[in-house]
Amino acid sequence: MSNVESSLRPALILGDKTLHDITEDVCRPIEDKPNKYWWMAFGLASAIFLWWLLAVTYTIGTGLGVWGLNKTVGWAWDITNFVWWVGIGHAGTLISAILLLFRQKWRLSINRSAEAMTIFAVICAASFIVVHMGRPWVAYWPFPFANQFGSLWINFNSPLVWDVFAISTYFSVSLVFWYTGLIPDFAIVRDRAKTKARKFWYTILSFGWVGSAKNWQRFEEVSLVLAGLATPLVLSVHSVVSMDFATSLVPGWHTTIFPPYFVAGAIFSGFAMVQTLLLITRKVLNLEEYITIYHIDMMNRIILITGSIVGCAYLTEFFIAWYSGVEYEQYAFINRATGPYWWAYWSMMTCNVISPQLMWSSKLRKNLFMTFFLSIIVNIGMWFERFVIIVTSLHRDYVPSSWTMFHPTWVEIGLFIGSLGLFFVPFLLFTRFFPVIAMSELKTILKSSGSQSKKGATHE
């Protein structure tokens, strides 16, 4: 990578850090005792995680009848939550693979935690798939395996099966990619370890890394191959998720724009979640000099762009539904905007398309409170998007006598709220035990993009 940088580009590491400072700052949360805020957050996350456990146990023990599904609306919060979590799980790999290809150096302070978020979000997503099967003890049936049960063989024509492959591939590659990056950083923690237990565990985690030239050469090689594999996966996962809907004949679901539009929405919601998490993490772990206002500004720009792409897709769908002259399509969209679920539709529109437009203002993009507020709004909006797509298309089917509404029970609410616990428990543990910034990689840009290198340069 070029070492010459235009004076227009701001510093990415503030506070005149040295290489050693970076190690100290990143290792501190692992080596210190957590403060009371961490314990409070962990306590809350564990409590809602228990609600999730209760809801899962009750669902599996009793059957899917404990949910609010009916014969018209056969998919509702289960699949909404699934798509929502998978979407959130997109930002991590986008940052580490696609932003790597585009040589965006600012990715380096945020890639580690975004990838961790990806892993935990995909686990949450998978939990909904397993639970909504009703009989999770046969959850291995979607895999093609030699069996003695007779003609039990999966239907490869079904996009639901494609989903199983798309998501398990994505999960495996993301996990390996994340872990590979962690190895040199684990070795740093190991070498600094003062307690026996820490030495023991980080020795195991760091796979015998010694930091030799050969180690680094292999590290670079495998990173490149994984980035190459991960890039198409960023696009393929949500494309396949969208095909669960788009291959059907349900009005509002069958539309060709779905694959790229779902991908844009996934990146949109993924970045919003990264924003939510990092704004807190940088404050609690004192990482403001690494995750700077500039990083937040750049992420807000991605949120603005992807939000606007999603907005274009909404309008395109609406317009083409009218243009097509197909009355079922036309009705599906009129019903979304003005039918009994109008409030869900307009929540989606406001949160995903209208409010992100505030990000055109550079002042607001750099305002931490506003960024935090909007990131939550986007997360809410993207949940509504999936709810609108799934429930409004189903609740008015071709036979008016079966028209109905969907009402969630406390079990479904528990599964959704509880899944936030399922997500935050590992994430909070991650901030205590793993280096939250890819310090080995970050050190490579200190010379070109640290604040010292910008001294004397004129800023616009």
Place this chain on the structure above:
Amino acid sequence: MQNNLNYTFPNKLKTLSFIMMAIGAVAIAAGFATHHEQTWANIMHNNFYFLAIALGGLFFYAVQYAAEVGWSVYVIRIPLAMSQFLWVSGIIMLIIFLAAGHHIWHWTHHELFVETLPDGKPNPEYDEILAGKSAYLNVPFFLIRMVLYFVIWYGFAHLLRKHASAEDMSGAGEHYQRSRKLSIVFLVLFAVTSSTSAWDFVMSIDSHWFSTLFGWYTFAGIFISSLAVMALIIVYLRKQGYLQHLNENHLHDVGKFMFAFSIFWTYLWFAQFMLIWYANLPEEVTYFMVRQDYYKTLFIVNFLINFILPFLILMTRDSKRKLLLLTLLGTTLFIGHWIDTFLMVIPGVMNEHWTIGVFEIGTTIGFMGLFIFVVFNALSKLSLLPTRHPMLAESEHFTL
């Protein structure tokens, strides 16, 4: 390195471009004289294709500014020159619509919208679906949109060029900032107009058919075909002794863009095709049935040379750094997307009665001549290198 930054449009190339234009004129005139039915459709096909190349150039240029890109400073004058072709496309598009609108766009026949004839009898020509679309697909509104597209596109191409030229003169930083702002505004307008113009110019040729992805699919084609032409122009200028400041790292990045966006195009091609094939709804699937029944060879070739070839060849690092391979791929993708555009435009007008012969090739040669003349003329008016660009040093020291 000693470098000639000012391109002179050589007389030899100028003459060649005139000869090509003459060939095109003869092909079109002969087409009309022999009542070759595809003549207008050929003009439309080529005009849309070269419009796409010019517009894609403008998109590339604007993205470089909006995203504060450093490496591309050495090549951005080329897409800027390509975008100067837009006004020619605009005039030809207007001529096509005014002279042959009824031939190309079936919905322009006003009588299709009338349910009952003046004598009270039902109109046998009445087309319920097209009547439903008439609030959007009607001649005056279409004309307004068409003029608006070209005013916006060429307007931005013109303004951005003005700032580029002023920057070369004065070196003031404000021109960079102004170009950035203009680029951002252009990209916002482009996000809307690239889709709506694709519906208008191309999708409405198959006037009953619709696909929500069509606008983005067309955009992917626009971008990849302009990248291919950009690569070809870079190679040509290098061969002529210009652009010596460029090194293989710059070529590598152009190659990477071609690699990535040929895959992106394929992704959208597949998404549109697969979802329509899978659902098999009569109102949608007819589009592909015509193309598979009567255009089978082209349909398969389209996929092979726009996906398989660039995918296999551009995969390796070396192939993106060699002039010869880039030329080969630029040419392949240029032909490939000529075919893709052919499949988008021609079947809706000609159905099974299509040909690719001397008239078609001749028309394309004519458009190429026109494009070469306008674009190389624009190239000669401005320095090939923005010597006072604030990111210049990044591009100069750019290594991968």
